[in-house]
Amino acid sequence: xxxxxxSSSIVFPATVGAVSFFARNTGLRKAMIILSxxxxxxxxxxxxxxxxxxxxxxxxxxxxxxxxxxxxxxFFLIFYILWISYKISEPxxxxxxLLQLIMLVYFDFFVLKESEVPFFFADELxxxxxxxxxxxxxxxxxxxxxxxxRHERLHxxxxxxxxxxxxxxxxxxxxxxxxxxxxxxxxxxxxxEFTSLCSFLLIxxxxxxxxxxNGARALWMNMLGGVAFIAGIIFLYTHYGILSLDxxxxxxxxxxITIFVALLGFAAFTKAAQPPFESWLLGAMVAPTxxxxxxHSSTMVKAGIYLLLRLAPIMKGSILSNIIAIYGAYTFLSxxxxxxxxxxxxxILAYSTVSNLGLMIASIGIxxxxxxxxxxMLLLFHAVSKGLLFLCVGTIEQEINSRDIEDMKxxxxxMPVTSLITSIGILTLMIAPFGMLLSKWLAxxxxxRHFAVAMMMAAGSAVSVIFYSRWxxxxxxxxxxxxxxxxxxxxxxxxNSILFALESLAFMAVAMSLFVGKIFNALIKPEINLMHMELxxxxxxxxxxxxxxxxxxxxxxxxxxxxxxxxxxxTIKNSPALHTTSxxxxxxxxxxxxxxxxxxxGSLFNEDRFKRYIDFISAALILLLMGGSII
Amino acid sequence: xxxxxxxxxxxxxxxxxxxxxxxxxxxxxxxALMQGRCxxxxxxxxxxxxxxxxxxxxxxxxxxxxxxxxxxxxxxLAVALFALKTDxxxxxxxxxxxxxxxxxxxxxxxxxxSQVGAQRELFQMVVYEPLLMLVLVGIYFETGSFNISGIMxxxxxxxxxxxxxxxxxxxxxxxxxxxxxxFSASEHAHQELVRGIQTDYSGPYLxxxxxxxxxxxxxxxxxxxxxxxxxxxxxxxxxxxxxxxEIVIDNITARMTLKWMVGFSWCAGIxxxxxNLAYIYIRR
Numbered sequence: 012x013x014x015x016x017x018s019s020s021i022v023f024p025a026t027v028g029a030v031s032f033f034a035r036n037t038g039l040r041k042a043m044i045i046l047s048x049x050x051x052x053x054x055x056x057x058x059x060x061x062x063x064x065x066x067x068x069x070x071x072x073x074x075x076x077x078x079x080x081x082x083x084x085x086f087f088l089i090f091y092i093l094w095i096s097y098k099i100s101e102p103x104x105x106x107x108x109l110l111q112l113i114m115l116v117y118f119d120f121f122v123l124k125e126s127e128v129p130f131f132f133a134d135e136l137x138x139x140x141x142x143x144x145x146x147x148x149x150x151x152x153x154x155x156x157x158x159x160x161r162h163e164r165l166h167x168x169x170x171x172x173x174x175x176x177x178x179x180x181x182x183x184x185x186x187x188x189x190x191x192x193x194x195x196x197x198x199x200x201x202x203x204e205f206t207s208l209c210s211f212l213l214i215x216x217x218x219x220x221x222x223x224x225n226g227a228r229a230l231w232m233n234m235l236g237g238v239a240f241i242a243g244i245i246f247l248y249t250h251y252g253i254l255s256l257d258x259x260x261x262x263x264x265x266x267x268i269t270i271f272v273a274l275l276g277f278a279a280f281t282k283a284a285q286p287p288f289e290s291w292l293l294g295a296m297v298a299p300t301x302x303x304x305x306x307h308s309s310t311m312v313k314a315g316i317y318l319l320l321r322l323a324p325i326m327k328g329s330i331l332s333n334i335i336a337i338y339g340a341y342t343f344l345s346x347x348x349x350x351x352x353x354x355x356x357x358x359i360l361a362y363s364t365v366s367n368l369g370l371m372i373a374s375i376g377i378x379x380x381x382x383x384x385x386x387x388m389l390l391l392f393h394a395v396s397k398g399l400l401f402l403c404v405g406t407i408e409q410e411i412n413s414r415d416i417e418d419m420k421x422x423x424x425x426m427p428v429t430s431l432i433t434s435i436g437i438l439t440l441m442i443a444p445f446g447m448l449l450s451k452w453l454a455x456x457x458x459x460r461h462f463a464v465a466m467m468m469a470a471g472s473a474v475s476v477i478f479y480s481r482w483x484x485x486x487x488x489x490x491x492x493x494x495x496x497x498x499x500x501x502x503x504x505x506x507n508s509i510l511f512a513l514e515s516l517a518f519m520a521v522a523m524s525l526f527v528g529k530i531f532n533a534l535i536k537p538e539i540n541l542m543h544m545e546l547x548x549x550x551x552x553x554x555x556x557x558x559x560x561x562x563x564x565x566x567x568x569x570x571x572x573x574x575x576x577x578x579x580x581x582t583i584k585n586s587p588a589l590h591t592t593s594x595x596x597x598x599x600x601x602x603x604x605x606x607x608x609x610x611x612x613g614s615l616f617n618e619d620r621f622k623r624y625i626d627f628i629s630a631a632l633i634l635l636l637m638g639g640s641i642i
Numbered sequence: 643x644x645x646x647x648x649x650x651x652x653x654x655x656x657x658x659x660x661x662x663x664x665x666x667x668x669x670x671x672x673x674a675l676m677q678g679r680c681x682x683x684x685x686x687x688x689x690x691x692x693x694x695x696x697x698x699x700x701x702x703x704x705x706x707x708x709x710x711x712x713x714x715x716x717x718x719l720a721v722a723l724f725a726l727k728t729d730x731x732x733x734x735x736x737x738x739x740x741x742x743x744x745x746x747x748x749x750x751x752x753x754x755x756s757q758v759g760a761q762r763e764l765f766q767m768v769v770y771e772p773l774l775m776l777v778l779v780g781i782y783f784e785t786g787s788f789n790i791s792g793i794m795x796x797x798x799x800x801x802x803x804x805x806x807x808x809x810x811x812x813x814x815x816x817x818x819x820x821x822x823x824x825f826s827a828s829e830h831a832h833q834e835l836v837r838g839i840q841t842d843y844s845g846p847y848l849x850x851x852x853x854x855x856x857x858x859x860x861x862x863x864x865x866x867x868x869x870x871x872x873x874x875x876x877x878x879x880x881x882x883x884x885x886x887x888e889i890v891i892d893n894i895t896a897r898m899t900l901k902w903m904v905g906f907s908w909c910a911g912i913x914x915x916x917x918n919l920a921y922i923y924i925r926r
Contacts, residue, residue: 420752421752441742442735442738442739442742443732443735443736443738443739448735452731452732452735455731455775455779456731456782456788458779459779459782459783459788460783462779462783462915462919465775465776465779466772466776466779466912466915469771469772469775469776469779470772472771473767473768473771473772474768476738476742476764476767476768476771477764477765477767477768480742480745480746480749480764481749481761481764483746483749484745484746484748484749484750484760485749487703487705487746487749487750488703488749488750488751488752488757489703489750489752490752493701493702493703493704494703494704494705494750495704557729557788560782560786560787560788560789560792561728561729561730561731561732561787561788561789562728562729562732562789563729563732564728564732567719567723568716568719568736568739571712571715571716571718571719572712572715572716572739574711574715575708575711575712575714575715575716576708576711576712578711579707579708579710579711579712582699582707582711583704583707586699589698589699589700589701590700590701590702591700591701591702592702593702593751593752593753593756593841593842594753594755594756594836594841594842595753595754596755596836607752607753607754607757607758607761609761610761610764610765
């Protein structure tokens with residue numbers, strides 16, 4: 012039973028994807044995608060309930076077939092990517108792919124001895140990732156139904172390219188599930204490369220010149236990561252004979268194991284778009300927005316974090332771990348500052364995604380039980396809230412034809428539902444008592460022994476408050492008097508699929524924060540025990556206690572916000588306040604609107620100039636990390 | 643148990659309301675005396691609040707109501723949690739909820755004065771928030787705890803962390819919006835910024851904002867007093883001394899620019915904290 016579930020979590024989305032590629036009938040395809048999205052979510056929930064974890068499982072049906080498929084698939088992928096590099100004439104892709112090909116041939120034919128390992132490895136971390144991928148992924152797939160239809164209408168795409176789009180999206184969901192359940196490192200590598208390919212195909216989906224260029228950049232950077240990945244695997248196998256995750260987790264440590272960690276860490280950094288590789292994620296914003304939401308904020312970039320979490324126990328207590336903590340904290344701060352200089356909503360979200368991934372990396376680098384817990388919680392809450400925000404931007408963009416937050420002034424009167432959901436989404440990322448902040452609190456307390464890391468974390472999180480709150484400010488600011496009355500009269504028309512996706516994600520973002528204690532006890536605590544760590548954190552309903560050091564109670568804050576909301580609604584209703592115009596120092600004029608734009612401090616934080624320094628310093632840190640691994 | 647907690651929270655809020663009001667009154671009186679005026683009675687802030695509450699409520703954007711309530715309530719919660727001796731970092735996070743709502747409420751109005759004020763307040767927040775967290779991390783470094791109850795068991799922090807105390811005083815100055823840091827809401831409404839971030843809060847909502855300021859002031863003064871927690875009276879005296887110093891500084895300096903504030907405060911803050919850390923290491 013569980014074998015079927017696990018196998019189908021990979022095979023089912025992939026099959027539906029393949030079928031939907033050939034489904035030319037729009038209605039049929041839609042029905043199929045809705046049904047299968049629902050099924051994918053159900054499968055992940057069933058897995059979460061019925062799987063005995065931690066555990067090793069064989070593939071359903073055959074043990075050898077999947078291994079064989081992966082082996083052949085590796086070569087197929089590499090040759091396909093080589094063909095792509097020829098077609099778009101980008102030599103960098105070819106170079107890195109050929110390097111991988113050489114290593115792969117060397118490894119598969121000369122080094123690797125046949126051995127039989129179970130295909131699946133599942134523990135709480137895989138379950139957590141699986142739930143994120145399957146549930147958030149399905150919701151985003153459903154959103155795409157409404158979005159892509161409008162998208163193709165707006166861009167006059169004909170004949171429709173939707174079958175291609177949904178085929179890749181669904182196959183990607185399958186591949187991600189494979190990545191996080193895979194026990195063999197070669198399987199992990201195969202799915203890793205597969206997601207890189209999906210990312211390329213989806214970034215260049217619209218077929219414009221810019222899209223092709225940015226897709227190519229994403230692909231070569233990820234291929235570079237792939238080179239490090241396969242090199243790391245070969246190193247590990249030749250020195251220690253380890254090729255599967257369960258052996259790796261039991262591994263007690265060896266002399267040169269840090270080299271392996273550094274190589275895989277490097278691969279993780281490219282996947283998570285950490286500087287100096289952040290440019291591919293920024294470029295990826297040309298893709299249709301559901302792609303940015305699914306691949307480039309909630310799931311694919313998290314594969315890097317997943318890998319680092321797997322490596323955390325091995326690198327515990329090493330210099331390497333400390334360098335990773337500093338590197339992560341540095342990217343957290345620096346990319347938050349870059350986001351500060353942006354007014355393009357998608358770029359703000361992209362930079363803040365890189366920044367939050369940096370925070371997770373810093374928490375993993377600190378490598379104590381609380382910080383690992385913080386990283387896992389950040390992973391979860393960030394996926395939901397950021398995924399939601401990207402969807403909101405996509406919806407807004409299709410309506411007002413701009414993604415600039417300065418153009419979103421007073422949007423609350425035009426698109427009340429979307430604006431409110433966007434504001435909620437932003438708040439869940441920015442203020443307590445929501446999960447993101449709770450995890451940030453945990454990360455901060457865990458970082459307190461590393462003063463430099465704690466300092467950068469504090470500064471970074473304060474900087475992110477700026478660009479988030481001025482966005483909310485823009486959404487709700489109006490020149491008209493009063494708001495609630497006008498909202499009631501305004502009807503916003505959204506396709507059902509879009510409305511469903513936005514509402515369910517917003518609901519999840521808030522509800523998960525309410526039940527943070529339960530989530531912690533169910534998924535995060537056992538995982539940390541599995542890593543053989545002393546767990547100092549205790550969670551009760553709505554309360555996280557950090558073992559004598561501190562504690563955070565969520566409920567009073569929720570009650571406080573609820574009371575504030577309730578009382579303000581009651582005041583507005585019971586004693587209708589006099590609406591007045593804003594104070595203009597006597598310069599009121601009927602025909603003239605006043606404008607006050609946000610501060611972007613372009614002179615202080617010039618993106619181009621600043622980015623060069625940031626890339627330079629982060630490259631130096633990565634070099635230091637590589638050097639530190641040899642010592 | 644729960645009634646005890648609620649009672650403690652309730653009393654702490656009452657006391658800090660009184661303390662916050664009187665301190666604000668003292669501030670006005672002392673400032674007036676320094677400027678050679680007679681000044682209002684110390685009770686004036688309470689009269690102001692009563693007056694403001696009795697005014698007809700007026701808003702431009704309905705979100706201002708929510709902003710005022712959320713600001714006030716989160717600061718009240720911060721006071722209560724402080725009195726219950728809980729986690730300091732959590733208290734700072736809760737205080738920042740209020741600040742965010744306060745700022746967003748001002749941004750909801752399209753008047754250039756409140757818009758500019760709100761933007762500046764954001765940058766003030768970006769300066770004082772990390773410094774405040776650094777102070778807490780420093781305290782944790784020394785005491786091994788973020789809980790106020792844990793911190794209070796230790797010997798006077800001021801001996802070990804004198805420079806962190808200075809950083810916290812700097813935070814207080816920025817938070818009170820005193821010169822040279824009065825960018826977001828100038829002290830007197832007849833300057834170019836009018837009343838900045840507060841311009842479009844009026845009547846009862848302005849009263850709530852004012853009261854929230856009182857609580858913020860009390861919490862930060864209490865944090866200062868925590869540096870001498872083993873001798874409560876001395877600790878309170880110490881924080882009063884800092885409060886008086888802020889008033890003096892306010893009256894002898896002029897407003898600087900935003901960039902200067904970011905540069906000055908971060909440089910000073912980082913230098914002070916690192917020197918203090920070095921000092922701790924040497925003493926160990």
